[in-house]
Amino acid sequence: MLIDSIKLVIWDLDDTFWQGTISEGDISLVPDNVQAVQDLLDRGIMNSICSKNDFGVVHAFLSQQGNLWERFVFPSINWEAKGYRIRKIIEDMNLRPTNVLFIDDNEANLNEARFYCPDIQILPASRLSELYTAIESYKGKMDFAHSRLERYRVLETKQVAMSKAESNLAFLKASDIRVYIDHKCQDVDRIVELVGRTNQLNYTKLRQSRDELLSYLKSDEYDTASIYAKDSYGDYGCIGFYCLEKKEQSLIHFLFSCRTLGMGIEQWVYQRLSSPTLKVVGQVANPAETSEDRSYIRDISYEEFFAKSIAEKKDRGSTCSILFKGPCDLEAIVPLMENMGKVKTEFNYIGDNDTTVAGFNHSAHILESLTLSDTDIETIIQDAPFMDPGDFKTNLFSEHYDIVFYSLLPDEHQGVYKNKNTGWKISYNSLNYSLTDPKKWEKYITGDYENNYPFTEDILRNFSDKYQFIGGLDKKDVVQNLKAIREKLPQDTLLVLMLGSEIESEVNNEEFANSAPRHIEINNAVKELFKNQDNVEIINMTDFITSQDCFNGCTNHFSKKVYFEIAQRAAAIINTYTHANAVVYEPDSWHMKVKRRMAKFKHSFDKRVRKLKAKWGK
Known part of the structure; x- marks a missing residue:
């Protein structure tokens, strides 16, 4: 099963999506299937239904299950044969059968689907575990905001309106189709995605890498543009791209998303380009050249097309709320910036017992803050009295922020300990200073490890009996924690991750020894996780290190010049995302x-x- 090629999963219901037959009595949902529907949506893959059942009964049941009904599009629920209905779902969604998976417990239904749609992918319900595994292997762009789902909702509405119009042309004229042509091609990630995934309206079908595409965008020899579209039903975003070789007037790329199939936009663009040479490869849904009238499509400016989002950004600029969360790297840059809106910070601080409270900036503690009760925290502190209740408290999820700057240095630097009975994890001090290693105890007791807590051998021995040292948090756990944090934050909150330096300082002490190799491992995993996510930005400290003079005593501390440059980068992100006017002062x-x-x-x-x-x- 090629999960990256799938755009739609069509589910049978009885003895497939749920156990039992709804028309005969009690049924029970299969939790793994419910989770699969959610996971598919998070990956931009749609879910539909093709079931022999009573529509009203199914709608009522799914609507009562946490509004599960809203996670499906173009449902077909009646007592007619399935083959034709499956083909209609695919046609109505402007998809190709090869990009659709149909799941059913009845082999006859699977064979019927194949008869009507020979290229469709099929999966017997008995092999649903293969779908769960395939979902985990998905490497495409994530869509936690479910923007693709919203666009198919728009398409559903349009289908109803189209069926009532006197003609297709009358419907298109009434739809108020507007197009913005972006010659700057600002959304490169979307262009790469379109080139790699579109088929039905991809006229040249030339699959090229990001670097190959960038070479066109940077060259004066080519006219390139990305195409945005909207109508009275909704905003379709970036739906097309072309690359025209100027001298020969020949199109190297000419492609459009199937979400606008039937709107005539590809033909309108081709007419605007004066019908240049176009060598069509393979089959396409519509010819690029047409004699039909496309004057119902309007060309509008950037300001008109994005008027709503520009206004929203300006509003965010005046009431912008920003959280800076982390240790010294963020604490050093915030004082350099002003005019950022409403700023809150969660930096390391000195607790009531004069020890540094830093755990609440570690991802394990952030997530545990959602589940640990006050009693749980008291139990932890009884066994680990060097910890503070504040180590498990954060306002990250209790307030709404426009931007969250979050440093990964705690995850990359601190040691992690796991309770042998409960599985609770706590982080403390450097991962090079194991609390459970008797060889390290003397330096804890004498204070050589600069912790300010009055350790005794009894305290360390009792802690070692209860907790196991697991080193630094594994990169898989870091990625899993960050994924969970991103999912729990509002989708319109921009998460800016600060990654540790991948270059080692030559003057590290024991606390920071061998930091860079660990930073490289975790940074690469994090960059891979969020490489295609619009609401995550990354600031990598490595980008600002030009020599050993950039460090200040260790790999995690930097010179004033570096902090100034990082502050400039952070201010640029703030100003871009919110239209604020953040300024940075020389140290x-x-x-x-x-x-x-x-x-x-x-x-x-x-x-x-x-x-x-x-x-x-x-």
Whole structure:
């Protein structure tokens, strides 16, 4: 099963999606199937239904299951034979049978589907585990916002309206089709996706790599453009791309998404280009050249096409809410920036027992903050008294942020310990300083590891009896945790991940020894996970390291120049995403000297207040 080629899964229901027959009595959902539907949507793969049943009964049941009904499009539920209905679902969705998978427990139904759609992929319900496995192997672009689902919802609405129109041309004229032609080709990822995946309206079918496509975009010898479309029913986003060799007036690429099939946009664009040479490869759904009138399509500007999103960004600029979450790398850049809107921070801090509270910035603690009760936290601290309740508290999910800057240094640097009974994980200090290694205990007790906690051998021995040291968090766990964090954040929140330096400082001490190899391993896994995700940005510290002078004592600490450049990158992201006007000041400017003095005074004052509260019990 080639999951990356599948665009639609059509489900039978009785004894397939659920156990039992709904018309005969009780049925029970199969949890793995419900999860599969969700996982498919997250990957931009649609779900439909072709079932012999009563529509009203099925609709009522699925609507009561956490509104499961809304996860399916173009459902066909009646008592007619399935073959023809499956073909109609595929046609209505403007898809090809080869990109569709049909699942049924009845072999006759599978064979009937193959008769009407010879190229369709089929799967007996007894082999559904193959689908679950295939989903996990998916390597395409993720769609956690379910934007593709929304576009097929638009198509459903259009199908109803089209059936009521007096003619197809009358329907198209009433649809108010608007097109924006982007000659800057700003969404390169979408162009790469279109070149690699489109078929029905891909006239040259030339599959090329990102680097090959970029060579066209950067050359003056080619006229390139990405095509955006919308109508009165919805916004279809970037739906096409062309690359025209200027001298020969020959199209190298000319392709459009099937989501706009039947709108005539590809023919309208071809007419605008004065019908250049086009060598069509293979079959296409529509000819590029037509004598039919396409004047109902309007060419509009960037400002008109994106008016709504521009207004929303401006609104976000005036009320922008940003969270900076992490250790010293973020704490060093935030003071350099101003005019960012409403800023909140979750930096390491000194707790009531004068020890550094840093655990709440580790991804394991972030997720545990959602599940651990106050009693659970008390139990953890009884066994690990060097921890603080604050290690398990975060406002990451309790408030809405436009942008979250999150550093991965805690995941890449801190040691992780697993409770032998409950499986709870806690992070503490460097992964090079194992709390459960008796050879390290003396330095903990003497304070050589700079933790400020009054360790004793009894405390360390008791902790070692309860917890197992597992080293640093495995890259698979880091990826899984980040994926969960991204899913739990609102889809319109931009997550900016700060990755550790992949170049090693030559003056590392024991705490930071061998940091770079671990950074490389985790960074590569994270970049692979989010390479095609629009609501995730990455700032890699490595990009700012030009020599050993860029470090300040270890691989995780940097010079003022590096922090200034990172702050500039962060400000650019803020200004692009929110239309704010964040500014960055040079570290040694008069403005920053005054800010540092004020911050130093505030830090001393806050520390004195904490000590007084601890002394008087308030």
